[in-house]
Amino acid sequence: MQKKPFITSRQAEEIAAQYPTPFYLYDEAGLRRNCEAIREAFAWNPGFREFFAVKATPNPCLMQIMREYDFGFDCSSDAELLLSRAVGADGAHIMYSSNDTPENEFAIAAELGAIINLDDITMIEHVEHALGGKFPETMCCRYNPGGVFRMSNGIMDNPGDSKYGMTRAQMSEAFRRLKEKGVRSFGIHAFLASNTVTNEYYPELAGQLFALATELQSETGARITFINLSGGVGIPYTPEQAPNDIRAIGEGVRRRFEEILVPAGMGDVVIYTEMGRFVTGPYGALVTKAINEKHIYKEYIGVDACAANLMRPAMYGAYHHITVLGKEEEFPDHRYDIVGSLCENNDKFAVDRELPEIAMGDFLFIHDAGAHGFSMGYNYNGKRWCAELLLKEDGTVQQIRRAQTLRDYFATLDSTLYYERLV
Numbered sequence: 001m002q003k004k005p006f007i008t009s010r011q012a013e014e015i016a017a018q019y020p021t022p023f024y025l026y027d028e029a030g031l032r033r034n035c036e037a038i039r040e041a042f043a044w045n046p047g048f049r050e051f052f053a054v055k056a057t058p059n060p061c062l063m064q065i066m067r068e069y070d071f072g073f074d075c076s077s078d079a080e081l082l083l084s085r086a087v088g089a090d091g092a093h094i095m096y097s098s099n100d101t102p103e104n105e106f107a108i109a110a111e112l113g114a115i116i117n118l119d120d121i122t123m124i125e126h127v128e129h130a131l132g133g134k135f136p137e138t139m140c141c142r143y144n145p146g147g148v149f150r151m152s153n154g155i156m157d158n159p160g161d162s163k164y165g166m167t168r169a170q171m172s173e174a175f176r177r178l179k180e181k182g183v184r185s186f187g188i189h190a191f192l193a194s195n196t197v198t199n200e201y202y203p204e205l206a207g208q209l210f211a212l213a214t215e216l217q218s219e220t221g222a223r224i225t226f227i228n229l230s231g232g233v234g235i236p237y238t239p240e241q242a243p244n245d246i247r248a249i250g251e252g253v254r255r256r257f258e259e260i261l262v263p264a265g266m267g268d269v270v271i272y273t274e275m276g277r278f279v280t281g282p283y284g285a286l287v288t289k290a291i292n293e294k295h296i297y298k299e300y301i302g303v304d305a306c307a308a309n310l311m312r313p314a315m316y317g318a319y320h321h322i323t324v325l326g327k328e329e330e331f332p333d334h335r336y337d338i339v340g341s342l343c344e345n346n347d348k349f350a351v352d353r354e355l356p357e358i359a360m361g362d363f364l365f366i367h368d369a370g371a372h373g374f375s376m377g378y379n380y381n382g383k384r385w386c387a388e389l390l391l392k393e394d395g396t397v398q399q400i401r402r403a404q405t406l407r408d409y410f411a412t413l414d415s416t417l418y419y420e421r422l423v
């Protein structure tokens with residue numbers, strides 16, 4: 001499927017006249033359509049809730065939009081919890097799915113009334129300590145089946161090698177112990193494969209967790225009230241991949257629900273999800289400008305963004321589609337490496353990419369950067385975070401986070417020593 005940018009080169013020029021490149025731009029209309037589709041896909045399940053994984057795009061203006069669709073927020077740090085509170089989420093709309101958890105964060109989560117999802121059985125003691133012995137009424141435990149996660153089309157991922165979750169035996173033990181400590185309602189969570197571009201992942205995972213729920217309920221007597229399918233629903237980063245169909249995914253989960261939970265008398269179980277990438281990924285782009293060209297053994301185009309703004313290509317070799325704005329219809333008869341300015345040779349947004357001829361000053365639209373993009377930014381080489389902008393439904397642009405300044409960058413130095421000389 002052809003990937004189309006959600007702005008024209010003319011719009012990019014107008015926006016850049018006010019907010020210099022590089023910047024992240026989010027598409028409000030696209031985000032809203034997607035939120036609506038997610039809600040509809042699971043409307044068959046009363047109580048269904050998507051808890052947006054805040055780490056994917058931790059911007060309160062975007063979170064505020066999601067609130068309108070009754071989304072909650074999946075958090076794994078104090079800052080993410082505070083962001084969720086700041087946009088008005090109550091406890092029922094906050095899931096605290098952390099791992100290697102600092103004890104004090106359990107107290108913050110509990111104070112907000114968030115649902116606490118335990119990554120490990122040893123966390124029971126930490127919760128007890130952090131909350132002064134008083135356990136919340138509802139708690140969740142994260143499951144890791146070990147081995148490999150297989151689907152009809154092959155091995156998807158390797159849970160046995162991942163640091164998350166509890167073993168099958170620990171799940172029973174944790175439910176028993178939590179029940180003794182006064183927990184009255186339970187959830188089960190698992191995240192077994194990442195960025196799955198298939199409509200079968202959630203249904204397959206749901207089937208496994210539904211079966212586990214029936215076992216745990218009869219084994220331990222714990223009342224299971226929700227199943228949290230977590231994240232992992234992916235997006236097509238390349239034009240060749242077909243996008244997931246969230247309706248088909250919701251329908252696939254419904255079929256497993258009817259097959260497994262309903263006959264077990266568990267037809268009142270609520271489905272939760274914690275998607276991040278699928279919610280915002282396609283609706284954000286990194287917009288950057290070509291500022292240098294270099295002709296050595298290969299052809300290079302240097303842009304004003306770098307891996308510190310979007311780490312995925314450097315970190316995972318991830319593909320991000322690039323459109324040269326204004327040249328959408330031109331023939332891709334040039335082959336470039338598109339690079340940033342970091343002193344790191346992996347600072348390349350694209351390698352050997354076939355694109356139309358790029359002129360200095362052209363705007364490059366780096367697609368599918370709306371999740372795990374800005375949020376994975378860093379300050380290597382003294383590079384500062386860029387701005388985040390929202391393209392609103394009426395076509396206007398709102399700055400929803402300003403770019404970091406030199407002053408911001410130096411702000412944590414000892415002020416009595418160098419700070420005043422630097423800014």
Ligand SMILES: *Cc1c(COP(=O)(O)O)cnc(C)c1O
Nearest residue numbers: 053097231232233274275276277
């Ligand atoms: C990262 C994460 C998610 C979201 O993952 P996506 O791949 O963005 O859907 C959900 N839940 C937990 C616990 C996570 O760590």
